[in-house]
Amino acid sequence: MVEAFYPPDKCSIGQLIFLTLVYAKILYESSGLIANGSELLLLFPSVAGLVGSIVLPILGAVPDGVMVLFSGLGPDAQSQVSVGVGALAGSTVMLLTLPWFIAIYFGRVNIGEDGCADYKSGPLQGSCFRQGVTYQVGLQKTAKIMMASTVLFLIIQMPATSEENATVGMSPADATTKQAKDEGIWAQVGTAACVIAFFAYLGYCFYDANEDKCLAKVIEGIQKKEISIGAALKFVKDTSNPENPEKGQELSAPDMQRFKKIIRPFFAMYDQDGNGYLDISEFKNLLISLGERPTKKTEQMLQEGKAGVMNSPFSDCDCINRKKSAPTDSLEEASDDQTHTFDQVVKFLYSYLQQEKLAQVENMDYNPRYMPKYEDDEEEEEMPEDLSELSPEQQLLRVGLRATWMMGLGTILVLIFSDPMVDVLSEWGTRMNISPFYISFLLAPMASNASELLSAYCYAQKRSQKSITTALSTLVGAACMNNTFCLAIFLALCAWKKLAWQFTAETLAIVVIQWVIGALTVCKKTQTLANAWLIILCYPGCLFIVWFFENIVGWD
Numbered sequence: 001m002v003e004a005f006y007p008p009d010k011c012s013i014g015q016l017i018f019l020t021l022v023y024a025k026i027l028y029e030s031s032g033l034i035a036n037g038s039e040l041l042l043l044f045p046s047v048a049g050l051v052g053s054i055v056l057p058i059l060g061a062v063p064d065g066v067m068v069l070f071s072g073l074g075p076d077a078q079s080q081v082s083v084g085v086g087a088l089a090g091s092t093v094m095l096l097t098l099p100w101f102i103a104i105y106f107g108r109v110n111i112g113e114d115g116c117a118d119y120k121s122g123p124l125q126g127s128c129f130r131q132g133v134t135y136q137v138g139l140q141k142t143a144k145i146m147m148a149s150t151v152l153f154l155i156i157q158m159p160a161t162s163e164e165n166a167t168v169g170m171s172p173a174d175a176t177t178k179q180a181k182d183e184g185i186w187a188q189v190g191t192a193a194c195v196i197a198f199f200a201y202l203g204y205c206f207y208d209a210n211e212d213k214c215l216a217k218v219i220e221g222i223q224k225k226e227i228s229i230g231a232a233l234k235f236v237k238d239t240s241n242p243e244n245p246e247k248g249q250e251l252s253a254p255d256m257q258r259f260k261k262i263i264r265p266f267f268a269m270y271d272q273d274g275n276g277y278l279d280i281s282e283f284k285n286l287l288i289s290l291g292e293r294p295t296k297k298t299e300q301m302l303q304e305g306k307a308g309v310m311n312s313p314f315s316d317c318d319c320i321n322r323k324k325s326a327p328t329d330s331l332e333e334a335s336d337d338q339t340h341t342f343d344q345v346v347k348f349l350y351s352y353l354q355q356e357k358l359a360q361v362e363n364m365d366y367n368p369r370y371m372p373k374y375e376d377d378e379e380e381e382e383m384p385e386d387l388s389e390l391s392p393e394q395q396l397l398r399v400g401l402r403a404t405w406m407m408g409l410g411t412i413l414v415l416i417f418s419d420p421m422v423d424v425l426s427e428w429g430t431r432m433n434i435s436p437f438y439i440s441f442l443l444a445p446m447a448s449n450a451s452e453l454l455s456a457y458c459y460a461q462k463r464s465q466k467s468i469t470t471a472l473s474t475l476v477g478a479a480c481m482n483n484t485f486c487l488a489i490f491l492a493l494c495a496w497k498k499l500a501w502q503f504t505a506e507t508l509a510i511v512v513i514q515w516v517i518g519a520l521t522v523c524k525k526t527q528t529l530a531n532a533w534l535i536i537l538c539y540p541g542c543l544f545i546v547w548f549f550e551n552i553v554g555w556d
Contacts (some may be wrong), residue, residue: 005420008427016427020443023421027063027447030413034059037406043399058202059407061481063414063448064091065489067440070419072493078176078500079436082429083422084490085503086440087448089510089542092482094445095475096517097539099456103471104532107133107460116526119464132528135469138208140522142476145204147518149197149483150511155190156491159183160501180500187495194488201480256346263346277341421447435550437506441543452478476521479514505549509542 008016038059064087071077071084108131110121117134124131163182167175267278387395425443429436452475459471494501517535520527549555 005423008420008424009430011427013431016424016431019420020424020428023417023424024443024447026413026417027421030410030417031063031448033406033410034062034414037403037410040399040403040406043396058481058485059411060478061485062411063418064088064444064482065486066414066418067422067444067448068486068489069493071422072490072497072499073419074422077493077497078180080422080426081493081499082436082503083425083440083444084493085506086425086435086437087444088482088486088490089437089506089546090441090443090445091449091486092479092510093441093513093539093542095449095452095478096513097535099452099475100472100517101532101536102453103456103460103468103475104133104527104529104535105460106457107463107468107471108529108532109133109463111526111528117465128529128533130528132526132531133468134465134526135472136465137525139469139473139476140525142473142480143518143521145201146476146479146483147515147522149201149480150514152190152194152197152483152487153507153511155193156183156186156494156501157504157507159186161504163500164502164504176500176502179502180494180498183501184495184498187491187501190491191488191495194484194491198481198484198488201484205477260342260346263349264342267342267345278345283345437546438543449478472521476518483514504555505546505553508549509545512545513538513542 006015006019008019011019067087068084071087072081074080108124109117109119110125111130111132112118112121117132119134160179160183163179164175166182167178170178387398390398421444422440425440426436428439432439455474456471459467493499516538520531520535524531
């Protein structure tokens with residue numbers, strides 16, 4: 001029988017190195033085709049939310065999932081499956097360490113006195129404790145999900161540990177057979193749990209990507225002069241979190257984000273010079289457009305903010321960039337250099353809604369104009385240059401065809417070359433007399449996830465809170481996919497092929513590393529360069545944990 005690929009066990013060292021490089025290059029390019037092709041679908045407005053929240057995460061996990069699958073399909077599955085474990089562990093740990101370090105190192109800026117990264121600061125100064133990045137709160141929520149998803153490993157690990165203790169004294173072959181048989185039901189339960197968690201995570205991603213569609217409709221109505229500023233602000237007030245009904249109480253973080261998305265177009269209307277600030281005259285125009293001419297109460301609220309009075313709308317703003325001055329008797333007497341940032345305006349308007357009756361503005365006459373781009377605005381996807389001269393209909397047709405063939409070809413190549421890659425990695429372990437786990441841990445992620453390194457670098461170079469959040473969220477999301485999608489494939493193999501789960505040390509290492517990085521993300525909104533060095537040490541640290549518990553403690 002003629003084999004499609006040359007058997008690795010018949011290769012010389014030079015031939016084995018050559019095959020390893022060729023297969024790794026093909027898998028790297030195919031992963032890039034899948035990623036780039038799926039990103040092109042973001043150019044379709046009607047499916048952009050679906051693509052970004054569901055398609056991209058699934059296709060990103062395909063290379064690792066396929067490698068896990070083929071590691072358990074061979075004749076010696078119980079031995080070769082170590083390659084799959086190494087690919088799964090290596091992918092998860094590599095994504096949470098190397099690209100994470102790159103994102104912080106190349107995206108770091110000076111840290112201000114408030115402990116947050118100052119993205120408008122000059123050249124880097126100070127030690128590694130005074131340089132870093134600050135991300136948005138959404139990353140912390142995703143990190144909590146990642147940490148919670150590691151519980152899925154315990155569904156199979158706990159009964160596996162119990163079975164190992166029960167088979168002490170038996171021959172290795174008999175112990176493995178009995179363990180695989182007794183663990184079968186738990187492998188099925190774990191598979192079901194992973195599938196449920198996988199779809200739940202996709203549902204969360206889809207909801208998170210599309211929860212502000214109603215806000216987009218409101219903004220669209222404003223641009224068409226169908227909705228007034230007063231009506232839009234009333235919408236936010238009426239649909240805000242019911243847990244915050246009391247007067248003067250702060251909005252929750254999600255509701256404040258919704259509020260900001262509604263206010264931003266209004267803010268831009270009166271930010272005449274597009275510098276991201278409103279001076280007093282521009283701020284007065286904003287208030288007047290609300291249908292409320294500045295009253296004594298309004299003036300008092302503004303003056304309290306200027307004087308830094310406790311609990312005033314402006315006194316506790318995160319971004320204060322104005323000159324301090326003594327309170328004045330009216331808005332007319334305020335100096336023109338008093339400026340208010342977007343965050344300050346948002347806080348004042350919310351307080352205004354809480355303390356003053358909002359009047360409806362029926363006949364607002366204005367011409368929508370270009371809205372300047374602020375730091376946390378979404379970045380638009382760019383049309384490929386070679387398609388920029390075509391009509392919109394032709395562009396979408398070409399983009400659809402290009403995305404289809406790129407994703408299709410990439411997926412086919414992954415399916416074809418993952419199996420021989422597993423054989424090559426297994427052969428390296430045999431010849432070097434070490435577990436294939438260590439080989440696949442180091443080499444497999446470099447082939448299937450190397451594009452993440454470049455992606456992290458590109459996002460980091462933008463040096464903004466939004467870009468850093470996007471880069472790190474992608475990495476945490478990939479770990480969540482490995483904990484659900486790839487683990488589901490693995491446990492299904494264990495149940496189908498009757499494989500024993502003998503990866504206690506590997507499981508511990510995967511869970512510990514995710515909890516270390518997850519806890520660091522949840523507990524701190526700003527990560528310094530010193531934290532980055534700690535994170536990069538987790539990569540070799542994972543290997544040390546596996547080696548220590550296998551060779552010193554004696555775990556499997």
